Amino acid sequence: MPAKQRSGSAETPTLAVQAFSRLHADILSAKLRPGEKMYVERLRATYGVGATPLREALSKLTSLDLVTAEGQRGFRVAPVSTANLLDITKTRAWVEGTALRAAIAGGDRRWEGQVLAAAHRLRGCPKSDGERLSDEWYRENREFHDALAGACNSPQTMIFRTQLYDLSDRYRRLSVQNGLGGRDFDAEHQSIMDAALARDADAAISLTIDHFVETTRVILSGESSDQDWVDRTIDTLRRDIRAGLGSFPAK
Amino acid sequence: MPAKQRSGSAETPTLAVQAFSRLHADILSAKLRPGEKMYVERLRATYGVGATPLREALSKLTSLDLVTAEGQRGFRVAPVSTANLLDITKTRAWVEGTALRAAIAGGDRRWEGQVLAAAHRLRGCPKSDGERLSDEWYRENREFHDALAGACNSPQTMIFRTQLYDLSDRYRRLSVQNGLGGRDFDAEHQSIMDAALARDADAAISLTIDHFVETTRVILSGESSDQDWVDRTIDTLRRDIRAGLGSFPAK
């Protein structure tokens, strides 16, 4: 039998890695609530692993800002706050904007093809399974944005992007989003892609910022009933983002 | 006796934290060589702690790209490569450029004061203790750049900056830098600060890019004797960096 002898690199994942994946998923999906105490004994029972691999996973999550660890006082799910949500959105816009600009400057025909393919898959993906958007749609959404930034030619930047996407995603999933907020995601994605393929970096970045900022607005609106405060906060955020990126056409 | 009862938050650092700090320092100082196998048993003897806190520290370092972990095959000091050095430099220039632009747009008089103070301390710091620049000088250097970016008003961006600074620092310390390469660091810093305080973001960013790129050039020159290749590589790097940031004056 010609079975592969060499085990490759996708070995049996270590228990610490499995625990990491499950904890990561459970924090992002808000099954573990922000600020919640993470009792090792309880997690041990839930995930069926010992304390050592658990602590290892928790330490790694600490570096990703999904868990906080304090002295001799154990671990907690990282807390959330409006300030943090705004900071994450701002940083994400900055990193994504830079990556986009570089990708648009350097992308070749293969890149164009991958963007078109990802956009096609995203369009064909069933959007909602009831009230909310489906998980598959969000996976395709991530892949579309990854494809756009892909040609920035910087692994380190892609790592930061992933980390920031995860942090944002938690806020989105925590939010009580009722409906789509009257947005047309297909149109938003289409215009971002059109601008990118037309090599109009300023337009693509500007549209992407809107894309991010509007999502943040929906989340904030779900938290606060003071629509006026939301508007002011979002305006400030948009101004902060623009202040970090270069000058833009007046739109 | 009115001794403080509450222990505050600066408790006895946990052994895992101590191990993390020492490993972090030893990797950055190149006492642990890139690619080197990290035998837990040997580290246990060296640092005098058990395997559990060690593994915890190693996991955290993995998230910071200073250590690699593979399946059932233990840990290694993260390898180095020219491609990675260029990627780190590029990403650092992008993040630092954005932070600087935001800081220059939003910095108040307190920020100006802190920048001036940091610059003053840096000037007053004894530069060399023999051939190389002193460790204290590099600490002050870091604080100067931190002060400049400080007003970007984004904790997350500052975290990325720190991480990138560490990754760059390892390459610098690995390099065989002979001398200062004819650079006048005081002048470079002075002109960056002047531009920043004059609120000329484009100039400040441009000078900072030069600052980073020249350091990378010195490191590459130490590795390769092919000066022509170094020049071409550095030119490409500079072009890549500019491609990610907005348009600049022709200089």
Next chain:
DNA sequence: AATCTTCAGAATCTCGACAAAATGAGGTAC
């Protein structure tokens, strides 16, 4: 000679148990 198998030694990863620290309830002094 090159490739495959076998197998002992070494290293990794994991578990259960233990010491040290934190937490919180109840009692005491002011």
Next chain:
DNA sequence: GTACCTCATTTTGTCGAGATTCTGAAGATT
């Protein structure tokens, strides 16, 4: 009533031992 102290319980952080997996060298096969 408020603040402080005391002490049992809970939780954390750590260690040593053991099961599983990898590694590399010697021998067998083509």
